[in-house]
Amino acid sequence: MIPIIIRTLILYLTVVTAIRLMGKRQIGDMQPSELVITLLISEIAAIPLQDKDQPLVNGIVAVFMLVILEIGVSALTIKCFAARKLLSGKSVVIIKNGTVDMQAMRDVRMTVLDLIELLRGQSVFNIEDVNFAVLEANGNLSVLLKSDKQTVTAQDLKIKNKPDALPLPVVCDGKIISESLDALSVGKNTVKEIITANRTSLNEVLVMTLDRDGKYKIINKEAGV
Secondary structure, eight states: OHHHHHHHHHHHHHHHHHHHHHOOOOGGGOOHHHHHHHHHHHHHHHHHHHOTTSOHHHHHHHHHHHHHHHHHHHHHHHHOHHHHHHHHOOOEEEEETTEEOHHHHHHTTOOHHHHHHHHHHTTOOOGGGEEEEEEOTTSOEEEEEOGGGSOOOTTTTTOOOOOOOOOEEEEETTEEOHHHHHHHTOOHHHHHHHHHHTTOOGGGEEEEEEOTTSOEEEEEOOTTO
């Protein structure tokens, strides 16, 4: 039992390290080559777990060889457009100037129902409102609405707004986050003074956010937590 636990922990840490080395990507945002490597890593890591006679080092070496291969492929696609087009595909314009390109849809094997579903994912429920729609290489749909259907912005109204400062979590579950304080150039005493001024204590704070303008928000823990 103990050897199995140890093998599982080692392989778990190996796979987590491998995925971290490949970069932060959600499954839906992965390029084809990245998805293939991820699937292969999971399959290879499962072999030593299922068969205890398989040397553990073989699985670890294979996993990191795949990671090295993926990093090499990524570097190649950055430097060579032709390689990127071959390995990752290219974007396809599905709707152009308000007209659906049926040939482009056939080329990517997409039905009208698939298009409508992707549009709903972009909060577009009327296909006639779309001026351009581009199917990206990762399968996401980028949409540009017609000018009369776009949301009015402050720029359209010629209103100059002061940009909002980014609020960062400075306290989480009663603990001060030093990285956030460094980013805001704020000391711990400032945070403690704000908490005291709000008649609470550090241990009672569930989360506190603060921005460069000094605006803050405090959410206390529920009683008994």
